Amino acid sequence: MQEPIEIPNKSSFKINEVCALTGVKSYVLRFWESEFTEIAPIVSSVGLKLYEHKDIEAILLIKKLLFDDKLTIEKAKFEMKILMPKEHLVEKSFSDFAEDGHSDYVHTELVESNHVQYSQSKRVLVESDFQKLMLAKNKLSEILNLTETLHQKNHWF
Numbered sequence: 001m002q003e004p005i006e007i008p009n010k011s012s013f014k015i016n017e018v019c020a021l022t023g024v025k026s027y028v029l030r031f032w033e034s035e036f037t038e039i040a041p042i043v044s045s046v047g048l049k050l051y052e053h054k055d056i057e058a059i060l061l062i063k064k065l066l067f068d069d070k071l072t073i074e075k076a077k078f079e080m081k082i083l084m085p086k087e088h089l090v091e092k093s094f095s096d097f098a099e100d101g102h103s104d105y106v107h108t109e110l111v112e113s114n115h116v117q118y119s120q121s122k123r124v125l126v127e128s129d130f131q132k133l134m135l136a137k138n139k140l141s142e143i144l145n146l147t148e149t150l151h152q153k154n155h156w157f
Helices: 013-021 026-035 052-067 073-082 094-100 127-154
Strands: 106-111 116-123
Touching: 013 026, 013 052, 026 052, 106 127
Parallel strands: none
Antiparallel strands: 106 116
């Protein structure tokens, strides 16, 4: 069994960083992206794939299922649905979302681009996201208070 991997405190990672962290080759990672819905990198405006913590966690779990537990891809897909449920990523429209009173769904809409339809998801914040935002807000408040103190102390205008 492999040792736990500490994921750096960053919001997104490039493919080479993910490969170095997980020990998975880039071509394997690209294949897994096509097979497992739990790996869903964000594509930047310049076309660069950026992976989040949840993607890296999914990759590590898939690696364990396939290499350590010796499961087939199909069995690993089934296990991933159980081990990494995506109830906060259920595809519902915002009208259904409002009616249900749930705060952890994703709105999915079909977008037509050059006669090709594709799904475009917007993530709705979940509780852990709110906790992170509150921490960031508190840090920002501290910085603003320190800045105000410096302005007053040094008579800056």
